[in-house]
Amino acid sequence: MNREQLSEKIIATCLEMTRLGLNQGTAGNVSVRYKEGMLITPTGTPYDKMTIDSIVYVDSEGHYEQGKLPSSEWHFHLAVYKARQDVNAVVHNHAVNCAAVSILEKSIPAIHYMIAVGGTDHIPCVPYATFGTHQLAEYVYQGIQTSKAILLAHHGLIATEQNLDKALWLAHEVEVLASWYMKLLATGLPIPTLSTEEMAVVLEKFKSYGLRVEE
Numbered sequence: 001m002n003r004e005q006l007s008e009k010i011i012a013t014c015l016e017m018t019r020l021g022l023n024q025g026t027a028g029n030v031s032v033r034y035k036e037g038m039l040i041t042p043t044g045t046p047y048d049k050m051t052i053d054s055i056v057y058v059d060s061e062g063h064y065e066q067g068k069l070p071s072s073e074w075h076f077h078l079a080v081y082k083a084r085q086d087v088n089a090v091v092h093n094h095a096v097n098c099a100a101v102s103i104l105e106k107s108i109p110a111i112h113y114m115i116a117v118g119g120t121d122h123i124p125c126v127p128y129a130t131f132g133t134h135q136l137a138e139y140v141y142q143g144i145q146t147s148k149a150i151l152l153a154h155h156g157l158i159a160t161e162q163n164l165d166k167a168l169w170l171a172h173e174v175e176v177l178a179s180w181y182m183k184l185l186a187t188g189l190p191i192p193t194l195s196t197e198e199m200a201v202v203l204e205k206f207k208s209y210g211l212r213v214e215e
């Protein structure tokens with residue numbers, strides 16, 4: 001896809017993220033790998049006000065186009081592309097249940113086999129750091145190497161994938177997992193989890209599972 005098509009796809013992904021109930025207001029941001037850097041949503045802009053001209057190119061050193069202001073989280077988006085060569089799209093949101101689990105500073109354990117969607121047996125939660133900082137980007141750089149989806153403590157979710165459709169799909173799946181986990185925590189009962197061995201079986205099966213969104 002060319003820049004115009006990718007920018008349109010970024011905006012469509014943002015709008016779909018809101019339609020799915022995964023975000024509110026100007027929270028969240030979306031990017032795709034492009035040339036030596038990325039195309040990313042502008043900062044503080046309601047998704048329904050974005051046009052393809054609002055989308056900002058940021059190079060691998062963090063330089064961006066004059067007259068445009070990229071998302072305040074451009075550091076962690078770049079950190080993801082540096083950490084994972086298999087990833088071309090990043091979705092960040094403050095989805096209600098993901099944010100709730102992140103406030104508890106908890107990773108989501110293997111409560112259901114679908115936890116394997118991130119590529120490992122839990123959805124990790126990385127430590128808190130102020131939004132838009134190098135420190136937060138460093139935590140993301142570390143965390144994203146173990147899982148394609150991570151929670152940011154007291155903040156929200158990052159989901160990364162080969163393309164935007166898959167990244168949004170992953171964000172939605174993790175929000176469902178987070179909602180189950182919050183319901184389970186609310187019971188006050190011990191929460192059984194799947195064993196490392198059972199999760200290894202699912203992780204292996206997922207390598208060839210064919211019903212996920214394709215390019």
Ligand SMILES: C[C@H](O)[C@@H](O)[C@@H](O)C(=O)COP(=O)(O)O
Pocket residue numbers: 026027028029041042043044045070071072073092131132
């Ligand atoms: C304060 C911001 O909302 C921050 O939480 C950031 O992480 C976010 O989600 C949206 O920031 P941008 O509009 O700068 O992308």
Ligand SMILES: [Zn+2]
Pocket residue numbers: 027028092093094131155156
């Ligand atoms: Zn945020």
